[in-house]
Amino acid sequence: MAISFDKALGVHQYTLGIRAARAEVISSNIANADTPHYKAKDLDFDKALQAATSAQGGLAMTRSNEKHFDLKALSQEHVSYRIPNQPDTGDGNTVDVQQEKSAFMQNALEYQMSLGFLDSKFSGLKKAIRGS
Numbered sequence: 001m002a003i004s005f006d007k008a009l010g011v012h013q014y015t016l017g018i019r020a021a022r023a024e025v026i027s028s029n030i031a032n033a034d035t036p037h038y039k040a041k042d043l044d045f046d047k048a049l050q051a052a053t054s055a056q057g058g059l060a061m062t063r064s065n066e067k068h069f070d071l072k073a074l075s076q077e078h079v080s081y082r083i084p085n086q087p088d089t090g091d092g093n094t095v096d097v098q099q100e101k102s103a104f105m106q107n108a109l110e111y112q113m114s115l116g117f118l119d120s121k122f123s124g125l126k127k128a129i130r131g132s
Contacts, residue, residue, distance in 0.1 A: 008125055012117040014052040018045060019111040025079055026104045029095050037092035040082040040100070048078040 022043040032038040084094040 009118065009121050011049065011053060012114055012121060014049055016111065016114045016118060018043070018048045018052065019107055019114055021048075022107050023104065023111065026100055026107060029082075029100045030097065030104065033093070033095045033097050033100070035093060038095060039093075040084065040095045041079050042082045042103070044078045044080060051078070 022045060025041050025043050029038075029040045029042075082094070085096060085099065088094055
């Protein structure tokens with residue numbers, strides 16, 4: 001009997017990749033905190049997850065296998081400019097470093113949580129295969 005990883009791993013296989021892509025976007029904001037006219041961006045996690053898990057996929061692109069998905073295309077599709085909480089400092093930059101650090105830390109914790117869920121799923125699969 002074949003194991004369906006989509007059913008066995010659930011949504012956690014997608015959340016891990018999306019959180020990694022969001023970490024890249026947030027770290028780009030932090031790196032460009034002093035760049036004039038740079039606009040802070042963020043990845044819409046809910047929309048990206050919905051696109052990754054939908055039956056239609058939302059990821060119509062060239063693939064070598066129908067079960068593969070491309071996180072780069074997924075992440076860029078759902079990246080948008082963040083609405084600033086405070087006015088810019090006069091140089092057009094909308095990055096709030098404290099907000100970005102907070103978002104990065106929360107995302108890192110959620111990434112670790114997703115890793116923990118996947119670890120427990122794989123542990124369960126290993127026990128089922130071994131029969132112990």
